[in-house]
Amino acid sequence: MSEGLLTTTVGSFPKPSYLQQARNSYGRGEMDVEELRRLEREATARWIQVQEEVGLDILVHGEMERGDMVAFFAEQLGESMAIGGLVRSYGNRYYHKPIITGPLHWQGPMTVAMWRYAQSLTERPVKGMLTGPYTMVEWSFDEHYPSRREAVLDMARLIHREAEELAKAGARYIQVDEPAASTRPEEMTLVAEGLAIVTAGLKAKTITHVCYGDFERVFDQMVELPVDQLDLEMANSDYDLLELLRRHQHRFRKELAMGVVDVHSHAVETVEQVKAGIRRALEFIPPRRLYIDPDCGLKTRTVEEAEAKLRAMVGAVREVKRELGLD
Amino acid sequence: IDGRNTRMETVEHIVDRVSEVARTVPLGRLYLNPSCGLEYLPREVAQAKLVRMVEGARRAQEVLA
Numbered sequence: 001m002s003e004g005l006l007t008t009t010v011g012s013f014p015k016p017s018y019l020q021q022a023r024n025s026y027g028r029g030e031m032d033v034e035e036l037r038r039l040e041r042e043a044t045a046r047w048i049q050v051q052e053e054v055g056l057d058i059l060v061h062g063e064m065e066r067g068d069m070v071a072f073f074a075e076q077l078g079e080s081m082a083i084g085g086l087v088r089s090y091g092n093r094y095y096h097k098p099i100i101t102g103p104l105h106w107q108g109p110m111t112v113a114m115w116r117y118a119q120s121l122t123e124r125p126v127k128g129m130l131t132g133p134y135t136m137v138e139w140s141f142d143e144h145y146p147s148r149r150e151a152v153l154d155m156a157r158l159i160h161r162e163a164e165e166l167a168k169a170g171a172r173y174i175q176v177d178e179p180a181a182s183t184r185p186e187e188m189t190l191v192a193e194g195l196a197i198v199t200a201g202l203k204a205k206t207i208t209h210v211c212y213g214d215f216e217r218v219f220d221q222m223v224e225l226p227v228d229q230l231d232l233e234m235a236n237s238d239y240d241l242l243e244l245l246r247r248h249q250h251r252f253r254k255e256l257a258m259g260v261v262d263v264h265s266h267a268v269e270t271v272e273q274v275k276a277g278i279r280r281a282l283e284f285i286p287p288r289r290l291y292i293d294p295d296c297g298l299k300t301r302t303v304e305e306a307e308a309k310l311r312a313m314v315g316a317v318r319e320v321k322r323e324l325g326l327d
Numbered sequence: 328i329d330g331r332n333t334r335m336e337t338v339e340h341i342v343d344r345v346s347e348v349a350r351t352v353p354l355g356r357l358y359l360n361p362s363c364g365l366e367y368l369p370r371e372v373a374q375a376k377l378v379r380m381v382e383g384a385r386r387a388q389e390v391l392a
Contacts, residue, residue, distance in 0.1 A: 084333060085369025097369075099333055141333040 003326045004287030005278070007317050008058035008257065009051070010209055010231060011129050011175065012297030014306055015064055019043045023067070040064040041117060048121045050307060055314045058173060058291075059126045061118035063299070069131045069177065070139040074098030076110045077158070084141060099141040104154040106161040112169050125173055128166035132178035132208065133159050133194035134187070139180060152190055156197035167204045174199075175207040176227070182213040188221040196226040207231055207257065211296065215241055219248065229255035233295035235262045235269070239277055249284045256285055259295030260316070261309040266301075268308040274316030287326055292317050328361040328380045333372045341383025342390055349391055359384050 015023070022039045025031040047062035066072040074081040080102040087097040111128060119126045133155035137148060145151035163174050176198050181191045199206045209231040215222065222230070234241055236259070245252050258281055260274045281290055292313060298306040321327040328336055341359075348357060359380060365373040 085371055087369055088366050143332075143334040 004290060005317055005321055005326060006057040006291050007314055008056060008127070008291055008293045009060050009310070010259075010293055010295070010297045011060050011063060011127070011177070012066075012299035013047045013060075013062035013064075014299050014301055014303050016043050016046070016303060019064060037065075040114075044114070044118055045121055048118055048126075051310075052122060052124065054307070054310045055318075056310070057124065059118070059122060059124050060129060061114055061126055063129065063297070065114055068095055069179075070136055071096060071098055073110060073131055073136060074140065077104070077107060079107055080104045080144075081140070097139070097141060100137070100144050100151060102144050104151065104158050106158045109165045110162055112162075112165050115166060115171060116169055119170065126171070127207070128163065128171035128174040128204070130159055130162060130166075130174065130176045130198070132176045132181075132191070133198065134191045135178050135180035138183055148187075149190055149193075152194045153197065156194040160198045160200065163198055163202055163204075167202050171204050173207060174202060174204040175209060175231070177209045179209070179211045181210045182218075185214060185217045188218045192221055192225055199226050205229065209257075209296070212241070216244060219244065223248070223252045223254070225254075227254070229257055229291065231257035231259075231291075231293065233259040234277060235259050235295050236264060239280060242277075242280055246284050255289045255291060256281070257291035257293050260292055261294045261313050263294050263296045263298055263301060263309075266305060268305065269312050271312055271316045271319065274313055275320055278316060278320050282320075282324075287324070328359075328376050330361040330363040330365050330376075331367060333368060335372075335375065336379060336383070338379070338383045338386050341380065342387045345383070345387040346391060354388075354391060 019039050022031055022036055026033065026036045043064040044061055048059060051059045071083065075083060080100060082099045082101045083096045084099045085096070086094040089095055111130065115126060115128050133152050136155050137151045142151050159176065163176070166174055176195060178191055178195070181188065195208060206227040207229040208225060208227045211233065232241055258277070260277045261269045278292060294309060294313065298309070301309065345357070345359070361376060361380065365376065368376070
């Protein structure tokens with residue numbers, strides 16, 4: 001691999017319509033699980049192929065087998081979690097919010113088989129993808145634990161076990177996502193405590209993706225989070241966060257995965273727009289510590305939009321590397 | 328009543344909380360509510376919490392009045 005500026009994605013890709021239909025059929029009891037799994041693998045294989053063809057360095061499996069990032073794990077933790085009734089998320093959207101019903105504990109590998117399958121299709125590293133303990137607890141009801149902290153710590157031990165299994169299976173990158181971290185800035189210490197348990201002693205490189213609100217407020221804890229790499233959105237705020245990191249660059253020693261395309265916009269970024277963002281980061285972050293990816297998961301985009309944004313991103317990185325003599 | 332969690336309060340818990348507040352606010356000026364809107368609970372749980380809250384209020388009236 002080259003000298004830095006590696007490209008990757010955050011984790012999710014849009015599901016092809018045949019898979020969305022299959023998930024609906026399965027939900028109505030009209031399709032059996034083996035057929036659904038076969039179609040999930042087929043869609044995964046296609047996304048591995050697309051990622052290679054576009055030229056990404058670090059791949060993801062794309063989460064074809066996952067719906068909600070908390071429910072996916074809760075459904076496999078039936079001894080301590082239940083799937084609750086329909087709950088309003090926003091507008092008229094409803095989902096089944098999981099409930100913690102007993103002491104949280106690992107029941108067996110939840111992500112390893114799909115990771116292994118995806119990795120078997122490519123020579124490039126495929127990231128292991130986990131939801132962080134703070135987010136798991138924050139986005140569930142809790143009918144068991146006397147305190148949030150106890151729930152988060154037990155959840156962290158369980159997720160650590162899963163991370164160990166991924167590392168044992170050969171995952172070289174393990175990502176632990178904490179989108180709920182920005183919900184309560186006063187609990188960032190707890191977020192960090194949970195992540196420390198998850199990442200302790202892992203042989204893989206660890207990454208966390210957080211969606212931030214008031215980043216400045218939690219800056220101190222954010223730059224000390226117990227992971228090797230922070231994956232942050234930049235494109236949707238016109239790189240405001242980059243300026244904050246620049247002002248405090250002596251305190252930010254980790255790797256940074258920087259989001260350079262907006263996943264909530266239909267507009268496909270131009271290569272020049274992306275290059276401008278990358279060059280700004282390179283003013284104070286060395287290439288070997290800088291990774292380039294989209295702002296967030298791509299599952300809300302159409303397949304065509306997702307691919308176009310990825311090509312713009314990779315095209316921009318190629319040009320910057322050429323201009324800097326990094327290739 | 329916690330409007331953001333499905334954990335069901337007990338009647339004893341409600342009576343306990345009311346007794347504590349009644350030390351400062353006379354019953355005649357005290358109204359019981361869930362903590363916030365119930366829209367983020369499953370419908371059946373929201374209804375069950377309302378029923379439980381009223382049970383708790385009635386029991387508190389017996390005990391305190």
